[in-house]
Amino acid sequence: MNSKRKSRSRAPHRPARHALGAVAAVAALGVALVGCGEKGSGTRDEGKSTTASTDTKVLWVGDSIAGAEAPALGAALKASGVAFKDSSSDGGGTIVDSGEKITRMISGDTWKQLAKDIESFRPTVVAYQLTTYDWGSAGLQRAAYEKLVDTAKRAGADVVLVPSPPIKIDGFYKQHEAQMRTAPGSPRTWRARAGARRCSSTPRGCGAPTTRRRRRCGPRTVSTTASRARPPSPSGSPGNSASARTSRPRRWTPGPRRPGPATSATASSAVPRDAAAVEPMPPHRPAPLSAPPPPPPHGRTVPARHRAARPGAAGRAHIAALDGLRGFAVVAVLLFHAGHLSGGFLGVDLFFVLSGYLITGLLLGEAAGRGRVALGAFWGRRVRRLLPALCCVVVVTVAATWAWGSAEQLRFALDDLPWVGAQAVNWHYIAEQIGYWNASDTRVFAHLWSIGVEWQFYLAWPLVVAVAARGRWGERVVAVLAGAGALVCLALTVSLGAAVDTTRAYEGTDTRGAALLLGALVATAPVRGLARRVPRRAADPVCLALACGLAAAWAVTEGEKAPLLFQGGLFAHSLAAAVLIVLMAQVPGTRSARLAGGRLPRGLGKVSYSLYLWHWPVYLLLLPRLTALGDLGGTAVAIGVSLVAAAVTTRLVEDPVRLRTGWARGGRGPVAVVALALGGAVLWVVVPEPVMGAGTVDVDQLR
Structure with missing residues (x-):
């Protein structure tokens, strides 16, 4: 056992072994899932590959390690006609609530996202890769995995558990090392026996030849039956394979987690009473689907919350460092509008870059996963993300301005309201020659020019990407196009x-x-x-x-007067x-990313959109x-x-509408x-427009 622990701690220092473990896990899961499709499978005939679609739909769940493996796994399954959805997290992810605050928060987010994806995607298989946050006692782990099986069963889906690749137990994980080792792991030793027989009770009608194997599990010997599977061919056509059929262990001894192939469990069967939901399949050395992500530099393992964004999804809003950058940006804008940071308006610029990066990713x-961009679905998500809070703020602001604002503020609010609704208020200000730098203090919607710019970008840029991203060189x-457009x-x-009034240059889309x-440029491959x-x-x-x-x-720039x-x-x-954004997202564990991903800036970043909408009317x-x-x-x-x-607004309006919860x-x-x-x-119709100059006296009448 001691030798095994030592070899585990050295694993991250050996990139080849780390890569092989990741490839084995991804490839074996592909073999297990594709081989057990409900209707049809890919076949090879006379050297020509033909792929037939199946009714299998795989939902892939895990942390950022699973996210890094998702593109290769998704490509292999989709090539075989299996629908695939990546629901992994860009940071920490787990379904186990160990009782600690961090796992309670992460597991809550994971379960919420899982319920949403099951409802919208309707998977037939839920594949969960054990994560580095699966802490807790064996009982807590067992309860979480049983809950996963029950949740999948209610949706008519099977469950596949996938061991995670090896990690180095660094200072962050050291205190939870014993708990991490109680999660189901891959086999330590497998001893093959001669002879093969048919699989009689595997799910979905799989009937491939299987090999009887035995392994040592603590002081007892536990029998398992695993499929002798053929890995997918390079063309994407699966070979003959079958799911694992496992006997219930009478006793289960925790062991170190090592890279291993998939663990399969049908939702219709009971989960073993021990912490291991099911015993894993023996390794078959499958051919790699594609190159795995590179190991962390210098042989160090980075906590999941600081890991890089996964390839193929060049930046999601859930990366802690990017949330933190949003927090810094909105603070800069708030201080600028309060007159305490002369260059804080540049925080809007940071918002723009983040939006371009995340949306393009x-x-x-x-486009890479499905071969096309579903524009209608994309715009629908943007509407659910941006419109609820905007409508709430606009309606409340008009009512508040009517009640407590000046006549001038109310008149301008009613004048700007139709343009706010059309998401074109920036062009309204430009056309009316309303200077941003000297007239915004009378307009409660003056700050919404930037929201208009983003909406217009969201309408035009996806059309460009939908056309340009097709083909082998799509991302290039x-x-x-992004570089030339910039x-x-x-x-x-x-x-x-160079004009006297720079509003046109500052607010033009x-x-x-x-x-x-x-x-958008730095989001490309x-x-x-x-x-x-x-x-x-x-x-x-x-x-x-x-x-x-x-x-x-931000500190020294003096507004439009800056030369x-x-x-x-x-x-x-x-x-x-x-x-800065692409380095934080793609290079794991930088000090700047850890600073930006701190609790305070990340918390501000999560409410940054609503905070930006509210602050100017409140001011x-x-x-x-x-x-x-x-x-x-x-x-x-005021802040x-x-x-x-x-x-x-975020808790009661934004999140419920966006997540449909x-x-x-x-x-x-x-x-x-x-x-x-x-x-x-x-x-807008009911509120009377105030008459400017009411209550004043014409000087000419006094003569």
Whole structure:
């Protein structure tokens, strides 16, 4: 046992062994799932491969390790006609609640996402890869795995458990090492016996020849039956295979987790009473489906919450460091509008780069996985993500301005409201020559120009990606288009920024698109590949320098008066932000990523959208009434009110509608949003437009 533990601790220092373990786990799961399809399978006839579709639908669940393996597994299964959905997390993921705060939070998120994906995807197989957060006693682990089987059973699905690749027990995991070892692992020793027989009770009618094997499990000998499977052919056609059929162990002894093939359990069968839900299949040395992700640099294992974004999904909102960057950006904007940070408006630029990166990553991941981009579904997700909170804030703001705002603020709010609804308020301000830098203090919707820019980008850019991402070189084409588009936007900014009123250069979609397109550029595979090659020792100082550069720009830039702002300054800021984002997302464990992924900035990032929507109306309507508290005191109270409003909106409006949970299940969420929008339209009609100058005296009449 001691020798085994030593070899486990050395595993991360041997990239070949680490890679082989990851490939074995992915390939064996592909063999088990594809071989047990319900209707049909791929076949090979006279050297020509033909792939027939099946009714099998695989839902892949796990943490960022599972996410890194998802592209290869998904490609192999889809080539065999098996539907595949990746539901793994970009950070920590687990279904086991050990009683600690971190696992309670992570497991809650995992179960919530799992329920949503089961409802929408309707899988026939739920594949769960054991994660590095599966802490807890054997009883807690058993209860979690039993709950998974019960959940799948209610949905008519089978369960497949997949052991995770080896990790080094570093300082982060050391305190949970004993608990991690009680999770089901792969076999320590397998001894083959001669002879084969047919599988008589495997699920889904699998009937491949099987080999009787025995292995030692503690002091007792436990018999298992495992399939002699043939790995998928390079063309994607599966060979003959069968699911594992396992006898219930009379006693189960915890062992170290090692890379191993899939563990299969049907939802219709009972889970063993011990912590191991089922015993794993013996390894068959299957052919790798594709190259696994590279091991962490310098032989060190990084906690899941700091790991890189998985290939093929170039950045999801759940990466802790990117959430933290959102938090820093919204704080900069709040301080700028309160008059305490002269260059804080550049935080909007960081928002743009993040949006371009994340949205393009989602689009490219969908194009790679499905061969096309479902534009309707994409726009539907954007509407569910952005529109509920926006409608809520707009309706409440109009009512509050009617009650407590000045006549001038109410008139401008009613004037801007139709343009806010059309997501084109930035062009309204440009057409009316309403200067951003000197007239925004009378308009409660002045800050929504940036939301309009993003909506317009979300309408146009997916069309480009849907066409350009097709084919073998799709991501390179998208990279070229994004880079060329960013340069065109730079040229327009330099040309229009020379005017006396720079609102056109600052709020135009065609000029601010540079930041969005730079984010899109670094989300493409060529740039992500370059970023992943950067060693952590080199990425650390680069990220630190970029972060310090952004902070310095926020501190010293003097608004539109900055001499180089529209002569390349905005572009340079966006480029630095894009490089910082891709390094944080693709190079695991940098110090800057750990700082940005801290609890406070990450928490602010999660409510950043609602916080941005609320803060400006709160400032305009509340700050004039807080003069007795002084400048800093009034700002603190206004930010506190904005935070409370943002937290309530996120919890009660944003998340339920976006995730279709709670009160917004079924069609109630969209109905409520439509009703809220109609309420805003009624307010626009009912609220009387104030007469400017009422209550004043014409000087000419006094003569």
